[in-house]
Amino acid sequence: MKLSHIVAIALLGTHLLAQDISSKELYDSAQKAYTQGDFATAYPLFEKLFEETPASAEINFFVGRCALELRHYDEAIAAFDRVLILNPKHTRTHLELARLYFERQQLELAQTELDIVLNEQLPNDIRDVATAFKRQINERRNPHKIAGALIVGGGYDSNVNNDIGIKEFTLPSLNIPLSGNEKKKDGYGFSTFVLNHSYDFGERGGWSLENSFVAYDKLYSQSSKNNLVLLSLSSAPTWSENDYKVSLPLTFDRVYIDGRGYLYNVGAGITNSYLIDPLSQIEGGYSFKRGYYNEETHDVNAHLLFANYRRVIGDNLFALALHTSYGINKEVESIRTxxxxxxxxxGLDLSKEFTKTFRSALSYTHTSTDYDDVDTLFLTKRQDDKDQYELSFGYTLQKNLSLGMSIMYSDNRSNHDPYDYDKINALASIMWTF
Known part of the structure; x- marks a missing residue:
C-alpha cells in the first residue's frame, strides 16, 4: 500500500486519551515507541496493557496497529475484531483492516471494508484517499496489468574500445615488444523501452505469470563498430504468499553489434525473495544460459548463482543494497583460451531520497575473472580484476516523468597487458513511465 494512503488514513483518527489504565508509565512508554515508529518495542507493551484492560477499544486498536506494521496479520485481525465488537462504527479500524487485506491479496475483503468506510460521514480529504484506494483495489483485481517505461538520453565514453593507450608490453612467447592502441573517446545516444505484463491466476493459490520485453540501443557518434542493439524477452511463472516470492524465468536475448547479429542467449532459472520485515528483503537464485555466437568458438554454457540484500536504514531513509554473484562460463568447443x-x-549501493523529487545513489562493484586455459601468447592463465564506481542523481519532474544523470569510473587490471584499461562514462537521460 502506498505511503500516502497510510499517512492519510492516520489523519482520520484523533489523538486517543489514556483512560482506566493501571500503569500510566507503561502506557507512556508504549505510546512513545509507537510514535517513533518502533513497533517491535511498542507491541509487547500494548499487549501487557491489553491484559490489564481487555475491554479498552483504544488499547486493542494499538495492539492491532503494531501487529499490522510487524506483519503479524492473524494477531492484527484478532485485535481489530475486538475493537469492532466494542465499537462497530470505529472507522479507523475498518480502514486498517482494508489495508491488511490488501497486503494479503484478499482484495474482496479489502473492498468490503472500504465500502463500510465510504458509507460513513468523512472529511473530504479522507474520502478522496479512500476512494483512490478502492480504485487501486479494483485495478488490482483486474488479472491483466501492463506497465512500462521509455528512457532516452546521451553519454560520453572516454575509452570506447577499452584500449590501454600508447605504451609498450611484451609477448613472452615471442619475446617481442608491442605498443598498445591509443584511447578513443566518443559520445553516444541511447534509448531503452521496457514493457511489463502480468497475469494473476486469482484463485490458483498465489500464482501469476510475469512477462517482460526490453529493447535497448546505443549509437556512437564516430565508433560505429561499437553500436549496440539488445532485445530481451522473459516469461516467469511466479508464486507469492505473504512475504515469500518464487519465480521461474525463461529468457531469450538477441544482441546486434554494428548492425549485425552477434549473439543470442536462451536461458532458465529460479529466483526466491523473502521480505524479512517492512524495511529489509533478501533475494537469491540460479540461472542458466546457453550463448550462441556468430563465431561458434565463443559459444558458452553459463551458470550463475546470485544473492542480494536490501534494507532501509534510519529515519533519513537511506537504502542499502548488498549484492554478490558467482558465475561459471563453460566453453562448448575447446579451441580458444x-x-x-x-x-x-x-558490491554495494547506497541511495538516499533527499526530497520527494530529488534522490541520489552511490555504488561500487568489484569483479574478479579467472580464465581456465593457459594463453599461448602470454604463457599464463589470464586473470582480471575490475573496480567500478558510480554516482547517480534523479529528479522527478512530475508523476511519470523524471531526469537522471550518472558518472561512472571503471578500472580493469589484468596480468595480460592488452586488457589493462580504465575509462570514464557519463550520461544524462529522461524517463517516462506508464
Whole structure:
C-alpha cells in the first residue's frame, strides 16, 4: 500500500486519551515507541496493557496497529475484531483492516471494508484517499496489468574500445615488444523501452505469470563498430504468499553489434525473495544460459548463482543494497583460451531520497575473472580484476516523468597487458513511465 494512503488514513483518527489504565508509565512508554515508529518495542507493551484492560477499544486498536506494521496479520485481525465488537462504527479500524487485506491479496475483503468506510460521514480529504484506494483495489483485481517505461538520453565514453593507450608490453612467447592502441573517446545516444505484463491466476493459490520485453540501443557518434542493439524477452511463472516470492524465468536475448547479429542467449532459472520485515528483503537464485555466437568458438554454457540484500536504514531513509554473484562460463568447443572462466562479483549501493523529487545513489562493484586455459601468447592463465564506481542523481519532474544523470569510473587490471584499461562514462537521460 502506498505511503500516502497510510499517512492519510492516520489523519482520520484523533489523538486517543489514556483512560482506566493501571500503569500510566507503561502506557507512556508504549505510546512513545509507537510514535517513533518502533513497533517491535511498542507491541509487547500494548499487549501487557491489553491484559490489564481487555475491554479498552483504544488499547486493542494499538495492539492491532503494531501487529499490522510487524506483519503479524492473524494477531492484527484478532485485535481489530475486538475493537469492532466494542465499537462497530470505529472507522479507523475498518480502514486498517482494508489495508491488511490488501497486503494479503484478499482484495474482496479489502473492498468490503472500504465500502463500510465510504458509507460513513468523512472529511473530504479522507474520502478522496479512500476512494483512490478502492480504485487501486479494483485495478488490482483486474488479472491483466501492463506497465512500462521509455528512457532516452546521451553519454560520453572516454575509452570506447577499452584500449590501454600508447605504451609498450611484451609477448613472452615471442619475446617481442608491442605498443598498445591509443584511447578513443566518443559520445553516444541511447534509448531503452521496457514493457511489463502480468497475469494473476486469482484463485490458483498465489500464482501469476510475469512477462517482460526490453529493447535497448546505443549509437556512437564516430565508433560505429561499437553500436549496440539488445532485445530481451522473459516469461516467469511466479508464486507469492505473504512475504515469500518464487519465480521461474525463461529468457531469450538477441544482441546486434554494428548492425549485425552477434549473439543470442536462451536461458532458465529460479529466483526466491523473502521480505524479512517492512524495511529489509533478501533475494537469491540460479540461472542458466546457453550463448550462441556468430563465431561458434565463443559459444558458452553459463551458470550463475546470485544473492542480494536490501534494507532501509534510519529515519533519513537511506537504502542499502548488498549484492554478490558467482558465475561459471563453460566453453562448448575447446579451441580458444579466452572463453572458459569463473567470475565473482560483489558490491554495494547506497541511495538516499533527499526530497520527494530529488534522490541520489552511490555504488561500487568489484569483479574478479579467472580464465581456465593457459594463453599461448602470454604463457599464463589470464586473470582480471575490475573496480567500478558510480554516482547517480534523479529528479522527478512530475508523476511519470523524471531526469537522471550518472558518472561512472571503471578500472580493469589484468596480468595480460592488452586488457589493462580504465575509462570514464557519463550520461544524462529522461524517463517516462506508464
Amino acid at each position: 579466452d572463453v572458459q572462466n569463473k567470475e565473482w562479483k560483489y
